[in-house]
Amino acid sequence: MLSIFTLGSTLLLPLLVEAAGYANLNSMGLFRRTSCSASLPASCHNTTVETDLCCFEAPGGSILQTQFWDTNPATGPTNSWTIHGLWPDHCDNSYSEDCDPSRDYSSITDLLENAGATSTLSYMQTYWKNDPNDGSDEELWEHEWATHGTCYSTLEPSCISGYSTGEEAVYFFERVVGLFQTLDTYQFLKSQGITPSSSKTHTQSSLLSALKAASGYTPAISCSGSDLDEISWYFNLQGSLIDGTFLQYNAPSGSSDCPSSGIKYLPKNNDNDV
Numbered sequence: 001m002l003s004i005f006t007l008g009s010t011l012l013l014p015l016l017v018e019a020a021g022y023a024n025l026n027s028m029g030l031f032r033r034t035s036c037s038a039s040l041p042a043s044c045h046n047t048t049v050e051t052d053l054c055c056f057e058a059p060g061g062s063i064l065q066t067q068f069w070d071t072n073p074a075t076g077p078t079n080s081w082t083i084h085g086l087w088p089d090h091c092d093n094s095y096s097e098d099c100d101p102s103r104d105y106s107s108i109t110d111l112l113e114n115a116g117a118t119s120t121l122s123y124m125q126t127y128w129k130n131d132p133n134d135g136s137d138e139e140l141w142e143h144e145w146a147t148h149g150t151c152y153s154t155l156e157p158s159c160i161s162g163y164s165t166g167e168e169a170v171y172f173f174e175r176v177v178g179l180f181q182t183l184d185t186y187q188f189l190k191s192q193g194i195t196p197s198s199s200k201t202h203t204q205s206s207l208l209s210a211l212k213a214a215s216g217y218t219p220a221i222s223c224s225g226s227d228l229d230e231i232s233w234y235f236n237l238q239g240s241l242i243d244g245t246f247l248q249y250n251a252p253s254g255s256s257d258c259p260s261s262g263i264k265y266l267p268k269n270n271d272n273d274v
């Protein structure tokens with residue numbers, strides 16, 4: 001009996017999605033595939049000029065998966081960092097923003113719902129949180145897409161055959177969520193004995209060493225005053241953001257922005273007012 005239901009939903013969902021106009025995206029995630037060659041160099045690793053920027057991310061080939069640790073007010077689950085974004089910085093650490101205002105979509109929620117990307121949307125509702133003092137979650141998603149998402153060369157509409165308005169943003173949100181799920185900063189720290197505390201203090205080097213020991217790579221961390229509140233994990237991209245491979249690398253030294261000692265990793269208990 002179970003297999004009949006499973007088969008039924010497997011067949012039905014792609015048809016519903018197709019009816020909505022996204023023939024190559026299913027509700028389970030990315031479905032569209034590019035024909036980018038696996039022999040292309042990774043972004044920022046080319047030795048000659050790459051001309052097909054649908055398959056080679058440029059100039060934003062240094063990709064930062066940024067996460068928040070918001071404690072005042074606390075956002076998201078108490079045992080997880082939350083998503084800030086996925087930023088295509090240039091290989092020299094400069095960056096572009098707001099690359100195509102004509103694609104500043106007015107409802108990311110509608111785009112994801114219409115594409116059948118409901119599991120991505122519900123994940124975002126839990127893990128991609130705005131500071132309520134700054135606005136709604138939807139406003140953060142719109143900002144992240146408009147400011148950073150529109151700068152991906154490999155997500156240009158002209159790269160996508162049979163393009164439907166907004167579909168590249170759906171791919172962006174799917175990839176951000178998928179990558180974030182592999183970067184559980186809370187568990188990385190916990191595995192090294194570092195858990196939130198309102199009294200304990202840390203050095204910058206001990207936090208970076210713990211994160212490297214747990215994940216294999218050194219991220220960059222940021223603080224608000226002496227409170228740890230943000231992290232960036234660094235990647236290059238081989239192929240297109242639609243279906244390419246993220247290749248992690250160590251944050252350049254000096255990219256962290258915290259005091260060298262006395263850093264607090266505060267609990268998300270809404271009780272951190274001093």
Ligand SMILES: *[C@@H]1O[C@H](CO)[C@@H](O)[C@H](O)[C@H]1NC(C)=O
Binds near residue numbers: 047048051
């Ligand atoms: C790599 O390709 C990009 C995009 O075409 C280009 O701007 C850059 O100069 C290239 N780098 C090298 C070392 O050729």
